[in-house]
Amino acid sequence: MKEVIRERARDLGFDDCRFTTAAAPESAPRLQRWLELGYHGEMAYLARNAAKRVNPDLVLAGARSIITLATSYANRSVLQSPGMAGTIARYARFADYHEVLADKLKALTAFLNEAGNSSARSLWYVDTGPLLERDLAQRAGLGFIGKHANLISRQLGNWFFLSEIITTVEIEPDPPEHNRCGTCTRCLTACPTHAILAPFELDARRCISYLTIELKGSIPVELRPAIGTRIYGCDDCLEACPWNRFAREGRLLKPHARADLDAPDLLDLLALDDAGFRRRFADTPILRAKRHGLLRNVCVALGNLGDPASLPGLEKAAQDHEPLIAEHARWAIDNIRLTCP
DSSP: HHHHHHHHHHHHTHHHHHHHHEETTTTHHHHHHHHHHTTTTTHHOOOOOOOHHHHHGGTTTTOEEEEEEEEESSSSOOOOOOSOOOOOOOGSSSHHHHHHHHHHHHHHHHHHHHOOOOOEEEESSSOOOOOOOOHHHHHTOOOEEEETTSETTTTTTTEEEEEEEEESOOOOOOOOOOOOTTTTHHHHOOOOTTOOEETTTTTTTOHHHIIIIISSSOOGGHHHHTTTTTTOOOOOHHHHGGGGGGGGOOTTTTBOOOOOSSSSHHHHHHHHOHHHHHHHHTTTTTGGGGHHHHHHHHHHHHHTTTOGGGHHHHHHHHTTHHHHHHHHHHHHHHHHHHHHH
């Protein structure tokens, strides 16, 4: 059954498929310590669902196996365009991966249930379920957790999405992967805000991905300069990883690439109203940030660029009905005037 399921997964477009048991991950104490230190910031759902994350049986009673899947989004890197262009994390320059992968996961889950038995029950997730997916993926042999706390595959580098199927069907597990970072610390050095406090220890509150996506309020003033022109997420620690020399473009995501998100014009984005924002980013992960979140980030990026040509747009944004946008626009204006009197 195992190889039949793996072959079906590859037919559906997944780049790798591995299996592990539904036993509790061994990292429960590390998760609890991380939460106690407050490193999760405003991501309260991580603490709220902590019990499930360390006990898969609470996610699906009677679970016996977990299938872990990788979907590559490699080869979406572009050189920064001249002018006032923003930088979007590579994974978000596609249609929303949750939607892209959903139908494939539904099909694989149905295939699994049919291949199992009449009483088989299975649930699928695309980074939305209360599972410690990186820990499970390492135990399944899909990759190893690097010093930047992301999963690294020897076949895919670290440019891939994770998804899982937890099931009552018992499937022989694959052997686990072992850490292969060695003495490399490139990811720690690359982090602009020093969010990777030590190998394998991330303070999400300082991470640019957290600051530009998960954080709902004001970005701490002392961290704004380090954000540069990043307006949604950050790839710096991933870019630095030498295992990316093995990365390869995935079949599943390629047709869903959004070239217009490679280097978007910041002033165009700053001019978006609510309806324009929804039209521009419909069916992309960026919709999650909402207009006030994205334009907050755009203001910070323009302030960091320091081009006086952005002042008229920022002065208009300083009067925006969204206080979050107005506050960050005023910061950007002050920053530009200080650097270009």
